[in-house]
Amino acid sequence: MSDPQQDYDELKAAGLTLDLTRGKPSSAQLDLAAPMLDLPGSELVRAADGSDTRNYGNVAGLPELRALFAPFLQVPVAQLIASNNSSLELMHDTLVHALLSPLPGAPVRWADAGRVAFLAPVPGYDRHFAVCERLGIDLVSVPMTADGPDMDEVERLVADDPSIKGIWCVPKYSNPDGAVYSDEVVRRLAAMPTAAPDFRIMWDNAYSVHHLTEEEPELADVLALAAEAGNPDRPFVFGSTSKITFAGAGVAFLGASEANVAWWLTLTEKRTIGPDKINQRRHALFLRDGDGLRAHMAAHRELIAPKFAVVEKLLTDAFADTPGVSWTTPKGGYFVALTVPDGLASQVVALAKDAGIVLTPAGATHPYGKDPHDALIRLAPTLPPLADVEGAMAGVVTCVRLALARAGTR
Ligand code: PLP
Structure with a gap:
């Protein structure tokens, strides 16, 4: 197993600028509805x-x-x-x-x-x-x-x-x-x-x-x-x-x-x-109708399901056997919730930030911005291109590993 500190130093040196914060659709997803901009046209303005x-x-x-x-x-x-x-x-x-x-x-x-x-x-x-x-x-x-x-x-x-x-x-x-x-x-x-x-x-x-x-x-x-x-x-x-x-x-x-x-x-x-x-x-x-809506959502799914699959794969490869680290495998929606041992979420988010990867602030998922366990990190993989999701998640894995290593030596 490689040295978490050394991996993190290399991550920082790579000078990334990646963002897994907000659950926004990607440009490719927005493009799916681009033909809508030509509607209704001057002929079809009556409902x-x-x-x-x-x-x-x-x-x-x-x-x-x-x-x-x-x-x-x-x-x-x-x-x-x-x-x-x-x-x-x-x-x-x-x-x-x-x-x-x-x-x-x-x-x-x-x-x-x-x-x-x-x-x-x-x-x-x-x-x-x-x-x-x-x-x-x-x-x-x-x-x-x-x-x-x-x-x-x-x-x-x-x-x-x-x-x-x-x-x-x-x-x-x-x-x-x-x-x-x-x-x-x-x-x-x-x-x-x-x-x-x-x-x-x-x-x-x-x-x-x-x-x-x-x-x-x-x-x-x-x-x-x-x-x-x-x-x-x-x-x-x-x-x-x-x-x-x-x-x-x-x-x-x-x-x-x-x-x-x-x-x-x-x-x-x-x-x-x-x-x-x-x-x-x-x-x-x-x-048009319910079938039109379903078909449109299937096109979204084709674009974003691979991004969720990458998140799942990198987390599984790194932490399948790590006590205290778990995550959701959603069957829909826009987010993955990553749980780390108590007290480490804000440290992971800070480490990621210093390495150029912006994550939703730890605590944002709780009233008044305070997660009493400081354990939950919200990941939003839809917006960046697939390669960036992969790069950002590899970075997140490195940050979690470093935070775990530091906690283990405290
Ligand atoms: N509700 C939930 C649960 C959301 O996650 C979001 C956006 O992320 C919204 C509402 C925002 O909805 P709208 O764009 O319709 O204001």
């Missing part, structure tokens, strides 16, 4: 219902695009809204609306409710946490399992504390650990008794069609289960085409009960006279 997409109006979005995405997001078309390009924006605005105007079933608006807290399954998505931090909503960590959040802990926390008003969920190919929520977890989330009558699930189904294998798991239907359990207003479902068409120019969706949707539309009509329906029309013409 399927004859309305003129260039004009004001239709805050709920184009019905044909809502119909296309409804089955994939498991929301009835009438309860699915198509908006502008960012689902994060919809999540942010929904929480702002809840602070300023009482949600259906809420005794008061959250701004007048005293403490407001959300459960944050960890590891999780840093931008969810940032929205809460920005809005003064406290975050309470709950551990993730391979099947979703630890439901015993979730049920215990929400049962007695009315200040816990919600939970963040990325139910399919979770960011960053790739977990797919089991039917049982979805059922329990939908049905659990909560002390807060206005408890909400922020169901961020960002990776609903982003498969990396032939398997195409389907989630239990959270809206239907919540309605059956007598909690129809509990889930807010979100999704977008950011990682289907263009990350900066896609279409985002919000789905919920009729009451939630009516509440949301009334408030949203105060801030806009309608979304960009030309872009929605462009998406409907380009993706």
Whole structure:
């Protein structure tokens, strides 16, 4: 076995500049949707219902695009809204609306409710946490399992504390650990008794069609289960085409009960006279239907699955027998979560940085940027070309080996 310090010195001397930080699509992936830029063309600016997409109006979005995405997001078309390009924006605005105007079933608006807290399954998505931090909503960590959040802990926390008003969920190919929520977890989330009558699930189904294998798991239907359990207003479902068409120019969706949707539309009509329906029309013409969407996602998979395979191979070659080092092998989504022995994650990230490899800061996957174990590193292999993913991961392996060697000699 080569000397970890010497390997690291050589890595540094190589003067790399590589980046495995954000889960962005690569240029090749964005190119898949390039023909969309020629749509709708001046002839096709009328939507399927004859309305003129260039004009004001239709805050709920184009019905044909809502119909296309409804089955994939498991929301009835009438309860699915198509908006502008960012689902994060919809999540942010929904929480702002809840602070300023009482949600259906809420005794008061959250701004007048005293403490407001959300459960944050960890590891999780840093931008969810940032929205809460920005809005003064406290975050309470709950551990993730391979099947979703630890439901015993979730049920215990929400049962007695009315200040816990919600939970963040990325139910399919979770960011960053790739977990797919089991039917049982979805059922329990939908049905659990909560002390807060206005408890909400922020169901961020960002990776609903982003498969990396032939398997195409389907989630239990959270809206239907919540309605059956007598909690129809509990889930807010979100999704977008950011990682289907263009990350900066896609279409985002919000789905919920009729009451939630009516509440949301009334408030949203105060801030806009309608979304960009030309872009929605462009998406409907380009993706066409469910088969068109599936075929497009298969083309993405061909481009990114080899990058995930490289990550898996290099980690397996280096650490298959190393105690304390483990990683996820996601079947979809955009991330791999690498776990190193407690206390080493920030050191690995710092070593990588000094060698020109930028990794997501250790702790970013936890509320307030603090991983109490300092053990988790989020890897995002989609953006760089395959050869760069290989180079960066070889570097990450070297950094982990050096950190392990140093820890062993402490
Ligand atoms: N939700 C999750 C779980 C994500 O990982 C991301 C982007 O990485 C987003 C939302 C951002 O979505 P959008 O581009 O629709 O704002």
